[in-house]
Amino acid sequence: MSESPLILIQSLRKRHSPDFELSIQSLHVDAGDVLCLLGPTGSGKSTLLRLLSGLDRPDSGDVRFDNQSVFAAAPDVTRRIVTVSQRPQLLSDTVRSNVEYGLKVRGHRERAANVDAALKQCRLTTLASRDCRTLSGGQMQLVALARALVVEPDLLLLDEPTANLDPAHVELVEEIIRESCAARQLTVILATHNLFQARRLANRVALILDGSLVETAVTADFFDRPTDSRTSAFIEGRMIY
Amino acid sequence: MPAVPNQLWEITSLSLRVSGTAVVLSSAVGIPCGVWLAFARPKYRRSLSVLVHTGMALPPVVVGLLLYLTLSRSGPLGNLNWLYEPAAMITAQFILSVPFVIGVTAAAVAAVPGELVWQLRSLGATPWQSRLTVLREARAGVALAVATAFGRSISEVGAVMIVGGNIEHHTRVLTTSIVLETRQGHFALALWLSAVLLTLAVLVNVAIVRAQGRLPA
Numbered sequence: 081m082s083e084s085p086l087i088l089i090q091s092l093r094k095r096h097s098p099d100f101e102l103s104i105q106s107l108h109v110d111a112g113d114v115l116c117l118l119g120p121t122g123s124g125k126s127t128l129l130r131l132l133s134g135l136d137r138p139d140s141g142d143v144r145f146d147n148q149s150v151f152a153a154a155p156d157v158t159r160r161i162v163t164v165s166q167r168p169q170l171l172s173d174t175v176r177s178n179v180e181y182g183l184k185v186r187g188h189r190e191r192a193a194n195v196d197a198a199l200k201q202c203r204l205t206t207l208a209s210r211d212c213r214t215l216s217g218g219q220m221q222l223v224a225l226a227r228a229l230v231v232e233p234d235l236l237l238l239d240e241p242t243a244n245l246d247p248a249h250v251e252l253v254e255e256i257i258r259e260s261c262a263a264r265q266l267t268v269i270l271a272t273h274n275l276f277q278a279r280r281l282a283n284r285v286a287l288i289l290d291g292s293l294v295e296t297a298v299t300a301d302f303f304d305r306p307t308d309s310r311t312s313a314f315i316e317g318r319m320i321y
Numbered sequence: 322m323p324a325v326p327n328q329l330w331e332i333t334s335l336s337l338r339v340s341g342t343a344v345v346l347s348s349a350v351g352i353p354c355g356v357w358l359a360f361a362r363p364k365y366r367r368s369l370s371v372l373v374h375t376g377m378a379l380p381p382v383v384v385g386l387l388l389y390l391t392l393s394r395s396g397p398l399g400n401l402n403w404l405y406e407p408a409a410m411i412t413a414q415f416i417l418s419v420p421f422v423i424g425v426t427a428a429a430v431a432a433v434p435g436e437l438v439w440q441l442r443s444l445g446a447t448p449w450q451s452r453l454t455v456l457r458e459a460r461a462g463v464a465l466a467v468a469t470a471f472g473r474s475i476s477e478v479g480a481v482m483i484v485g486g487n488i489e490h491h492t493r494v495l496t497t498s499i500v501l502e503t504r505q506g507h508f509a510l511a512l513w514l515s516a517v518l519l520t521l522a523v524l525v526n527v528a529i530v531r532a533q534g535r536l537p538a
Contacts, residue, residue, distance in 0.1 A: 163443035
């Protein structure tokens with residue numbers, strides 16, 4: 081662990097329903113990391129991402145982002161964290177308007193160049209004036225990614241971003257994530273149940289089961305030398321859930 | 322033909338002025354209230370929705386009677402001297418139309434997926450910015466709320482008859498003229514006035530639908 085991680089989770093607890101509680105004692109993410117949260121559906125990955133964004137509050141514990149609690153930080157701090165969901169909800173408007181939304185709410189007046197760059201990065205330039213209601217699922221996810229990247233966040237939270245996409249769009253989304261990380265020190269936390277995607281994208285992987293963190297390790301160690309029997313079972317597909 | 326067609330412009334203009342003012346006021350009050358209701362905590366939303374839906378079913382003559390008693394010389398607001406004035410008619414139409422604006426706006430805003438609000442917040446929108454965006458997403462429903470309020474106002478007769486008195490050159494509007502002409506057996510004229518009223522309703526609704534189409538998204 082480095083001196084000062086970008087994200088530090090401390091004794092985080094969130095009860096979602098009478099029979100489900102997320103409980104993470106400690107987890108850190110350094111700047112520039114791509115951390116993949118692995119786990120079956122309903123294990124608590126999305127709940128954790130919502131807490132990390134600061135928009136959902138825990139029952140106890142804290143999430144520190146750049147040495148500040150995300151639950152008490154000023155908007156200009158929390159605006160450095162952006163989330164892309166599995167099912168993007170786009171505005172009934174053009175692709176360009178959707179992409180520039182984050183800049184608009186931040187009061188940026190000169191938006192055109194940034195929007196053009198984000199559209200180009202997400203291969204959406206030719207679709208800029210298209211109504212989002214006419215896009216395919218894959219194109220909608222690209223718009224969601226573009227509107228997140230255009231604000232140049234320090235932390236990008238991705239909640240199963242390719243769960244409903246065809247292989248071509250999965251490849252494209254992964255390529256855009258890789259390019260964004262290479263272009264600047266973007267930190268990514270990606271929730272997925274896709275082991276192959278975790279291998280392809282992450283430099284660290286964490287397994288969450290039933291709301292608890294089972295194991296966190298560098299990607300190669302996680303897959304090749306897991307220390308927990310549940311991790312081995314999950315990787316080898318022996319875990320029935 | 323009787324004298325009414327000569328006063329047609331005056332009657333039509335007063336109808337539009339009274340109903341238009343009532344709709345502007347009920348939209349100014351009702352749209353923000355509708356948005357607030359849509360975002361209110363479930364326990365408040367449920368009880369307030371019952372209140373709003375009851376307001377939608379308010380009998381105009383009951384509203385007219387209560388407003389008459391309130392504005393009459395001995396009533397609590399008698400000193401306003403609004404009775405038998407267009408102001409009283411606007412107030413009556415406002416009371417009758419505002420529950421529609423609140424109810425339909427709340428339903429339209431509530432129909433926007435809740436996940437959108439969360440995603441807008443995660444993109445950096447403040448609670449106010451996200452609510453305004455959601456309101457814009459619900460613009461078709463909001464336009465419907467305004468159109469419904471206009472329909473309720475322009476076609477209202479019981480309350481405006483009681484508080485306006487159907488006074489010639491002063492508080493006579495299309496609906497009260499139709500009632501008067503029907504009572505006097507001038508059915509052709511009553512039908513003619515009805516056609517004007519219907520045309521107005523159609524024109525205003527077409528204007529609202531067209532404006533809705535031109536609204537920036």
